[in-house]
Amino acid sequence: MRRWLRLIGVTFNLKCKIMKEFMMIFIGADYADLGLSPEEMQGRMGKWFAWGNKMEEAGILRGGNALTPSVRRIVGENRTVTDMTSAEIKEIVGGYYLVEAKDFDAVEAVAQDFPDYDLGGTVEIREIMVFDR
Amino acid sequence: MESKMIDHLFRHHYGKMVSVLTRIFGLAHLETIQDAVQDTFLKAALSWKNNPPENPEAWLTKAAKNRVLDIFRKLQAERKRVPESTNGIEAIAINELFLDSEIADSQLRMIFTACHPSLAPTERIAFSLKTISGFSNKEIASAILTKEETIRKRVSRARKIIQQKNISFQIPIGRKLPERLESVMEVLYLIFNEGFQSNRSDILIRKELCGEALRLCKMLLLNKKLRSPKVYALFALMCFHAARLDSKIDAEGAVVDLMHQDRNLWHFPLIRMGNDAMSKAVEENVYSSYHYEAAIAAEHLKARSFERTDWDKILLWCERLYEIQPSAFARLQLASVQLQRNELETANQILRGLDPSDLGQRGYLYYGFLAEYYRKQDEIPKALACLDLAILSVSNQSEKKYLEKKKQSIQPT
Numbered sequence: 001m002r003r004w005l006r007l008i009g010v011t012f013n014l015k016c017k018i019m020k021e022f023m024m025i026f027i028g029a030d031y032a033d034l035g036l037s038p039e040e041m042q043g044r045m046g047k048w049f050a051w052g053n054k055m056e057e058a059g060i061l062r063g064g065n066a067l068t069p070s071v072r073r074i075v076g077e078n079r080t081v082t083d084m085t086s087a088e089i090k091e092i093v094g095g096y097y098l099v100e101a102k103d104f105d106a107v108e109a110v111a112q113d114f115p116d117y118d119l120g121g122t123v124e125i126r127e128i129m130v131f132d133r
Numbered sequence: 134m135e136s137k138m139i140d141h142l143f144r145h146h147y148g149k150m151v152s153v154l155t156r157i158f159g160l161a162h163l164e165t166i167q168d169a170v171q172d173t174f175l176k177a178a179l180s181w182k183n184n185p186p187e188n189p190e191a192w193l194t195k196a197a198k199n200r201v202l203d204i205f206r207k208l209q210a211e212r213k214r215v216p217e218s219t220n221g222i223e224a225i226a227i228n229e230l231f232l233d234s235e236i237a238d239s240q241l242r243m244i245f246t247a248c249h250p251s252l253a254p255t256e257r258i259a260f261s262l263k264t265i266s267g268f269s270n271k272e273i274a275s276a277i278l279t280k281e282e283t284i285r286k287r288v289s290r291a292r293k294i295i296q297q298k299n300i301s302f303q304i305p306i307g308r309k310l311p312e313r314l315e316s317v318m319e320v321l322y323l324i325f326n327e328g329f330q331s332n333r334s335d336i337l338i339r340k341e342l343c344g345e346a347l348r349l350c351k352m353l354l355l356n357k358k359l360r361s362p363k364v365y366a367l368f369a370l371m372c373f374h375a376a377r378l379d380s381k382i383d384a385e386g387a388v389v390d391l392m393h394q395d396r397n398l399w400h401f402p403l404i405r406m407g408n409d410a411m412s413k414a415v416e417e418n419v420y421s422s423y424h425y426e427a428a429i430a431a432e433h434l435k436a437r438s439f440e441r442t443d444w445d446k447i448l449l450w451c452e453r454l455y456e457i458q459p460s461a462f463a464r465l466q467l468a469s470v471q472l473q474r475n476e477l478e479t480a481n482q483i484l485r486g487l488d489p490s491d492l493g494q495r496g497y498l499y500y501g502f503l504a505e506y507y508r509k510q511d512e513i514p515k516a517l518a519c520l521d522l523a524i525l526s527v528s529n530q531s532e533k534k535y536l537e538k539k540k541q542s543i544q545p546t
Contacts, residue, residue, distance in 0.1 A: 032175050035269070037144075037267075039267070039269075042141070044178060045178060048185075049181070052185065066179045095182055
């Protein structure tokens with residue numbers, strides 16, 4: 001029994017060592033500002049579903065959220081507050097996914113299925129920083 | 134979790150919800166309603182990216198229901214006249230409007246509104262595709278080969294007329310019903326033909342238009358008050374034509390004429406559906422132009438090969454069609470059948486009595502058939518000259534290529 005536990009512990013540690021967490025940040029125009037038709041939007045949704053399913057089946061999806069297009073910015077010493085809409089900002093962060101992967105190349109491969117490249121969208125891949133305990 | 138969406142769910146749902154909300158708030162607020170429904174899809178797109186719903190359709194309907202209050206508030210804020218049926222106590226009634234049978238009823242009301250005689254036929258088409266079928270202006274423009282700006286104008290003009298004339302959101306009753314139903318059928322027929330006859334190489338867009346016309350026609354048939362032999366005939370006609378859609382264009386997007394179509398590609402389930410509709414259409418022995426057009430299409434489908442086409446029977450149907458609808462197109466069709474029957478002089482006479490300018494954009498067909506007449510008479514130079522005229526007057530690229538190929542095939546080597 002003890003040996004079993006140790007074995008599990010070893011593999012678990014190994015896994016932790018190899019796998020890292022990455023964030024895929026989605027940047028681009030807001031759907032509302034692009035004036036997509038219902039049919040086009042359904043097409044997009046289908047692709048997002050397929051991508052989400054694929055990542056889930058691969059067991060790499062750790063989380064994610066979509067963001068609404070209203071923005072409030074607080075900037076600088078004076079804490080200047082500006083409310084903006086996506087229409088005023090061409091590029092807006094629309095959401096993110098957290099995935100587990102070996103390295104940047106692996107995430108890049110995953111990001112191939114991001115549905116909105118044809119709308120000029122961008123995926124920014126960032127590694128989650130891990131601090132020593 | 135696997136989340137499945139049926140084809141065109143968003144597009145169809147858009148049409149459903151716009152119709153239901155219009156029934157609640159009235160045609161005067163159509164623009165606000167359309168924006169609100171569009172907004173529902175945006176919200177769906179946002180929240181579904183990470184959390185696909187188990188039942189997308191139910192999610193959308195619920196969201197649209199929630200919109201009722203939003204619209205109500207918005208209209209109040211703009212100090213617009215708000216219909217009384219939104220007084221809170223009516224919430225139950227509103228819920229009932231979202232039942233399937235009531236949704237269908239709302240959509241029929243919208244179709245009959247769209248086909249009001251005050252609107253020009255082009256406006257009826259654009260308004261229908263936009264409001265009932267959920268196409269965007271861009272999609273309509275690309276489907277019927279017009280500029281997006283033109284479509285935008287047609288839709289907004291239609292909306293304006295509907296408001297100015299205070300057209301009511303209803304299926305007309307009494308003596309007005311047959312007349313308006315006639316107009317509805319005509320619009321569906323036009324939408325279908327935009328898809329079927331357009332000869333554009335993008336088969337997807339063409340299928341969508343034909344599918345939409347079929348879907349709307351079926352909605353008429355599902356309503357007891359609206360179904361009639363004529364509607365059945367229209368439905369049969371659409372089924373018969375749609376069955377051939379896949380064979381009309383080859384892998385390279387080039388036009389394939391009836392003679393060269395691969396008859397194995399014809400879609401059997403549609404043919405059967407057309408047959409069923411046709412048997413209901415002839416129950417009363419009153420025949421319309423749709424009946425004869427369906428009969429002609431069916432005759433082509435019956436022939437196992439082009440050579441075995443029963444041209445005598447087709448001629449009979451064409452003559453009947455010409456009797457009740459003596460249009461330039463019906464005449465042209467008569468000429469083409471006579472050519473097939475090798476009654477060359479008769480064909481020639483029919484063609485001579487035609488003015489190609491009466492055929493509008495399809496004037497090239499006149500020269501095409503005249504060329505065929507000369508070819509059969511072995512007057513090749515004249516045939517070539519006619520083909521040149523046809524090529525000169527055709528605007529569609531794939532049709533042009535087809536004519537050029539034909540020209541090459543008869544050119545003496």
